[in-house]
Structure formats: structure tokens, C-alpha cells
Amino acid sequence: MxxxxxxxxxxxxxxxxxxxxxxxxxxxxxxxxxxxxxxxxxxxxxxxxxxxxxxxxxxxxxxxxxxxxxxxxxxxxxxxxxxxxxxxxxxxxxxxxxxxxxxxxxxxxxxxxxxxxxxxxxxxxxxxxxxxGLLRYSWDSFCRTVVERELDLPGDDQPPGSDRDRLAALMGRIAGTIREAGLIGTIEQGERIWRGRMRPDRTSPGYRAGDIGAAPPDRAAENRMSRAGVPLFYGSADIATAVAEISARDERRPYAAVAAFEVTRPIRIIDLVDIPGLPSLFDHEQAARHDSLVFLQDFAKDLSRPVFYDGRKHRDYRPTQYLTDHFRQSTELNVEGIRFRSAHNGGVNYALFVDADQCLEPDAAEGEGTLRLIKGSESVHDLDRSHVTQAV
Ligand SMILES: [Zn+2]
Structure with missing residues (x-):
């Protein structure tokens, strides 16, 4: 040569x-x-x-x-x-x-x-x-383990070396990285969170908090982040994202009605919207942080995937349900929800551990609520023409 x-x-x-x-x-x-x-x-x-x-x-x-x-x-x-x-x-x-x-x-x-x-x-x-972290604790391996073995949350019964013991160790490591990497955030009092439903026509539904707030346990369907019977309040930071999230689920009804809730007190959350840059894969001192952040990135990606038409069986929601349940129960993290990015438009979504009782009507007396429906925030959107057709 x-x-x-x-x-x-x-x-x-x-x-x-x-x-x-x-x-x-x-x-x-x-x-x-x-x-x-x-x-x-x-x-x-x-x-x-x-x-x-x-x-x-x-x-x-x-x-x-x-x-x-x-x-x-x-x-x-x-x-x-x-x-x-x-x-x-x-x-x-x-x-x-x-x-x-x-x-x-x-x-x-x-x-x-x-x-x-x-x-x-x-x-x-x-x-x-x-x-x-490279293999055993990777998101894919975690998903397989949770799905195949139908594991419950780590509890008292954790013999050393058992799956549940390993899961508990993984969860501890993830929680540590969430705190160290500054992935705890706050939704401030007064911020708005939008909820919506698809509609067959352009009449204003006149939603009450009881209609559009979190479902009571007996009506809470299984979802990506919650098992059946477990209330969870999904919402978006703006109207466009709320409409994008719900319209992907239902193509038969061409209208979307949305309304806003106001946050009545600061809500501490896990913030996965902007996960910080990874340390080098080759920095052994930073290995736990690197591998945990990759795990959280993969979790956030999974949350962002289009919800109902991704061809996956509900059983496959178990890993995201598992992790969300863990965050809900963690006294170490002490959070009331998760903020993550929408795959539809890059907007911001929320999943809050808020039940129906915490979603107040606009005229409710001051109480123990977390969210209050904002009077006059309702509007109906024509998805074909992407503009507001009627507001109240
Ligand atoms: Zn060279």
C-alpha cells in the first residue's frame, strides 16, 4: 500500500x-x-x-x-x-x-x-x-423483569439477592440521582394546567371540576402511569399540548373541549422535562449518576410515547406504572407528581397524584384542594381547522 x-x-x-x-x-x-x-x-x-x-x-x-x-x-x-x-x-x-x-x-x-x-x-x-447500570439496571432490562415476573413494589419481603431486593436497590439509586441532579421542581401556586376531552360537536360542555378533574377510584381506568382504581390527574401546561394529547386517542370525534385548573398551593414534583447532560460514560466516579440519568431518560421517553395507539398491550404499562407508584409512595422523594415532555409537540405534561376530592369547583369555599377549575377558561377547538369555534 x-x-x-x-x-x-x-x-x-x-x-x-x-x-x-x-x-x-x-x-x-x-x-x-x-x-x-x-x-x-x-x-x-x-x-x-x-x-x-x-x-x-x-x-x-x-x-x-x-x-x-x-x-x-x-x-x-x-x-x-x-x-x-x-x-x-x-x-x-x-x-x-x-x-x-x-x-x-x-x-x-x-x-x-x-x-x-x-x-x-x-x-x-x-x-x-x-x-x-449498563445492563442489569437499564430501562429495557427493568421492563422485562417487572413484566415477566409481575413484581409488586418493594416491600418488607426482600431477601438479599431476590428480584425485589434488586429493585429496591435500583429505586434507591434512582431516587438519589433525582435529588443530586436537581430533578425536583415545583409547580407554583397560580400556574394553570389544562385538561380536555374529545367532543362530537362544537357545543360547549360547561364542564364542572367533577366532570373533568381526576376520576374517583371506582372510575379510574388503567393508564400508562396508573393501575385501574388509582386516581391520577393528567394535564398539560398549555392548550395546544392538551389538545394534541387527547386528539391522538380519538379520531372519530373532531372537536376538543379544554378547561384550565389553577394550582392552589405549591406542588413538589419530579421534573423530567430537561434532564441534565450526562457525565462521561467512561468516568467511573460518575457511573451511578450516568446510568441513573440514562434510566430516567428512557423512562421519560416511554411516558412521552403516544398513548393508546402504540399497539402495546396494557400489561406493558406495568413498568411505567411501577416506577410512578414508587415515586408516589417514596417518603424520601416526597413528591406529588411528575412533569414530562409530550411526544406530540414537545410541550409540557403533568401527571399529578391528585384525586377527585382535590379538584375544586370554581365556586367552592376555600378547602383542602390542590387544583381549582378556572371559571370561563373552557373553550372548544375544531381540530380540522385548528381554531377556537366557541368559548364560554
Ligand atoms: Zn491519528
Missing amino acids: QSADGDEASPEPAAGAEALCLAHIHDPFLHRRLRAAASPGVCTFGHASKAQRLVVPVRLLARTVLAALSDRRSDAAGEWEHDDADKAPANPAEVMGQACRTALDAEVLKSVRDHLDRQYWDGYRVPFVPRA
Whole structure:
């Protein structure tokens, strides 16, 4: 092979002896970490000239990444086991390939994987247990576990090593990250939350809080975030989002009636609207925070998916119901709801742990309510023409 400047390219380097310059590393943390270990040499990857650069051996890169992704706890237990799960130990080359897709240039990543594969096939098994958050605590694995085993919330019965014990540990970690990452917010007194229903015509329904507030337990249907019989108040921060949320469910009725509730006291909530940026996947000190934030991002994505026409069975709501139930019951978090983004228009939605008694009529005497229907806030929207046809 001729290199661009006409020199004969060097012969293939010995296995594991390739070296890369820092320009091929795109994760800032990994870049800093390896820069400290780099020394002048020739980069094997994609340069016309043979000029000396700061380089690190591919095998050092492999070792550094695997150390960051490995579980260093003495009680590392591996992934939740599923019946059809591959029982083979984690293949380091596979984990490396998934973890480094954006952190390394493709050519370098292939070389690292080849290096690890050679070690694997040479019989030198790299002792490697991926850190818990990468696999066992991932959202997908959590969903499978909750659905397949029909698990209830962690309670008193948590033998060490049991599924419920693991779930309790996961929930503790998630709650810790919610507080540390500043994901607790407040809906202030006076803020408006919109609710709506689809309608067959453009007449104003004249909603009362009893009509459009949270359903009483005997009428509370199963939903993505609540089991049947568990009241939950869904709402949106503006009319457009409220209409977008309900219109996706019902295409036969072309009108949407909406009305606003006013928040009568500050409500403490988990705020998943703007989850902060992730620390580097390769920063082992930040591993719990990284993995918990990814878990919460996936949860928020699941909440945002269109509700009724996504082809999933209600049974599959169990994971989101489970997590929401946990947040509702957590004395550590002490919240009364969740704020999350709508997938329909990027607007803001709420799920509040508020029952029918807390949804006051406009003219109700001051009481123990949390939300009060705002007189005159009702309007009917024609979805075909997207404008208000009648307001009261
Ligand atoms: Zn290079």
C-alpha cells in the first residue's frame, strides 16, 4: 500500500501494538485520561505523514475503557437473569463496540475490538463483569423483569439477592440521582394546567371540576402511569399540548373541549422535562449518576410515547406504572407528581397524584384542594381547522 506522501507504508503492526493519536478520541473525559498516558510516536490510523504525535497503544485504550465499564463492587451480581438470556459471560469486544460508537473513530474501534477478540480466542479471557447500570439496571432490562415476573413494589419481603431486593436497590439509586441532579421542581401556586376531552360537536360542555378533574377510584381506568382504581390527574401546561394529547386517542370525534385548573398551593414534583447532560460514560466516579440519568431518560421517553395507539398491550404499562407508584409512595422523594415532555409537540405534561376530592369547583369555599377549575377558561377547538369555534 502506498501512503499519500509516497512512502512505503510500514508492515502491519504486531497484534495489539497499534497506537492511536488523541485526535481519534471524541469523549472529552477519555481524551483527558489518555492524554496523561500518551507519549510521542507514530499513529497507525489515517495520516498521510509519519510525523510523531502523542499516541497511546490500542491495548492501553482497551484496558482503560474496560476498567471504566466494569463493576468493581465485590458483590457484583451480573445481569438480571431471564429464561432465554445468553448465559455466556459478557463479551468485552461486544460491550466495547456498543459503548464506544461515538467516542472513537470507526477504524480505531474496529482495531480495539479485533485486539479484544484475539485475546478472547487465544484463551485469555479478560475478567470482565460490566457495571450493573449498563445492563442489569437499564430501562429495557427493568421492563422485562417487572413484566415477566409481575413484581409488586418493594416491600418488607426482600431477601438479599431476590428480584425485589434488586429493585429496591435500583429505586434507591434512582431516587438519589433525582435529588443530586436537581430533578425536583415545583409547580407554583397560580400556574394553570389544562385538561380536555374529545367532543362530537362544537357545543360547549360547561364542564364542572367533577366532570373533568381526576376520576374517583371506582372510575379510574388503567393508564400508562396508573393501575385501574388509582386516581391520577393528567394535564398539560398549555392548550395546544392538551389538545394534541387527547386528539391522538380519538379520531372519530373532531372537536376538543379544554378547561384550565389553577394550582392552589405549591406542588413538589419530579421534573423530567430537561434532564441534565450526562457525565462521561467512561468516568467511573460518575457511573451511578450516568446510568441513573440514562434510566430516567428512557423512562421519560416511554411516558412521552403516544398513548393508546402504540399497539402495546396494557400489561406493558406495568413498568411505567411501577416506577410512578414508587415515586408516589417514596417518603424520601416526597413528591406529588411528575412533569414530562409530550411526544406530540414537545410541550409540557403533568401527571399529578391528585384525586377527585382535590379538584375544586370554581365556586367552592376555600378547602383542602390542590387544583381549582378556572371559571370561563373552557373553550372548544375544531381540530380540522385548528381554531377556537366557541368559548364560554
Ligand atoms: Zn491519528
